[in-house]
Amino acid sequence: MSFKENILSSFLALENEVNTDSYVHELRSKALSDFESKGLPLRKDEAYKYTSLKSLFNKDYSFFPKEEAAISYGDIKQYLMHQIDAYRVIFIDGIYSSHLSQTTHDKFDVCLMSSTLNNPKYASVIENYYNKLAGDDSLTSLNTAFAREGAYIHIPKNVHVEKPIEIVNFSTGNEASLMLQPRNLVVVGENSQVQIIERQQSLTENATLTNSVTEIFADKRSMVDYYKIQNDLTTASLIDHTTVEQKDNSEVRLHTFSFGGALTRNNLTFYQRGEHCNSVLNGVTIIGGKQHVDHSTLVHHTAPNCESFQEYKQIFDDRSVGVFNGKVLVDKVAQKINAFQQNNNILISDKATINAKPQLEIFADDVRCSHGCTIGQLDEDALFYMQSRGIGKKEARALLMFAFANSVLESVKIPEIKTRITKLIANKLGVEIGFDL
């Protein structure tokens, strides 16, 4: 069965299970026809010039698991921020797991998307925000067509959410190959604050393809810290679409840590729609083997007096491939903005590749925009210096690489995440030294 045929039959199957007489289902039907007319992105599309999705879509994916997998807390504990108290929205093969999750409707809502889609209580939020921000590219349409589950996070104004919120999508491998379409909606009211951690994790080596869409609305004076931990098995691939809208004086910091996965494509878009916004887009990528990580970012400044900072530190070993496609767009009205973009890459092996393409489009005349891009190797003199002090070559390399990436870790606010990421980096680099720099 071709991917297209598979989509049609899967959509019919979906219609048997969901309420087809709803606002969201109208969106689904429209998105399906949008996807059909656009088709999958190809290498000839500028946005996918360096990332071919061909190998991902030649498998016969199941869109929905036939049965619910039995997973216990012990099976997944290691993938959670289990040392700290957190709200959790957990999905197993795309199905919400109530016994693993910890949701709330107390002062704010942290729950599963499906419970809100047909509930009149949430209708106004869904109608005002759902699918209002997500792009119109074909894979986002594909997600909109099939999305039925994900995290729903709505923080009304003046709430400081103390505990972080974890969103984790596990795949069990019960299906030979599974395609997941998680859909998250995050609405943060005026003066409110929230911290969110998101992760995709396969539990076996059966192929998983996740096509995820997340919309984040940050109202005036709100603060959002969002962490994406991408450390999946190399049989899993991820195409992520995350779009952020910011109003006056809001701060949104989004960190992406990419260590795992076969192919990872991050489409990250920020719209600044208010004055004095601050946007931070940070990333650390450390990959090897035949892994491929693509960061395609867009920061669109539509208002004056705002700032945006992008810093991506990346290390590529073996035959791994990286793409950094960072675009900053400054509208004519967006005067007095400060947009900064930095992309530093280290190639450990002669066979590794980075395709870096910074793009600045500036229509305002009184702005500060800077970008820098470097590609280098590890400094041999520094390695010898460290070795001569008794630090083994492997450890010296790891220390240099960690130091290289460390500036990005400094902006991580949750200490447990910092510790966790530090450990993941040490594991990835194959050393046991502590990096309390």
Add this chain to the structure above:
Amino acid sequence: MLKVKNLHASIDGKEILKGINLEVNAGEVHAIMGPNGSGKSTLANVIAGREEYEMTQGEISLDSADLTELDPEERAHRGVFLSFQYPIEIPGVSVTNFIKTAINETRKAQGKDEMPAKDMLKMLRDKSELLEIDRKFLSRSLNEGFSGGEKKRNEIFQMAMLEPKLAILDETDSGLDIDALRIVANGVNKLRSKDNATIVITHYQRLLDHIIPDFVHVLYNGRIVKTGGKELAHQLEERGYDWIKEEVEA
């Protein structure tokens, strides 16, 4: 302690060292002097195990153990320390963490447990006082933005922390003003004992006014062409290297 026999070494196919013989015993200070390009830094780097230099002939041993096949870190674990002429800047790694990692990696290699944090702190405090180093300096990124003098002082500070058997100081005096020179020399002298040895590589005699050598060797064109006591350094200071060159070429 250190025995170097008939050492030949080259870089990019060019022979720099052409048969060096040198024996350094515990408790001794040896000075190696010589004009630019005579091979002084090469000798220091070859003893420390730098891979870019190819050792084509000869032997290097420390306490009768052959060093020639060992990696730089393994030599360090056996007590070799090289103070760099141009210390490397390592942004993102603090002085303290670097030293801590170096000490604990060395202890691990020697089959010892990590140094307890309390002992490490005391040692950091004592040794930073010895070298008149401000404590704030310890949390800065290694050598990043340090002045020439601070870099050299930091090298000797690391040496004090690592307590090597054989310390090789490569042009430690270059870039030092008179006060810094005194502090560094004082540090080196306080660390001297009957169990360790020091090789001082220098261009000028002034460091040797502070660190008094037992032997002075003159390196010229890849060979040690003259060896004497501390008075040889004075002679070189007065007369330059030309007379040595003439002697050799005669």
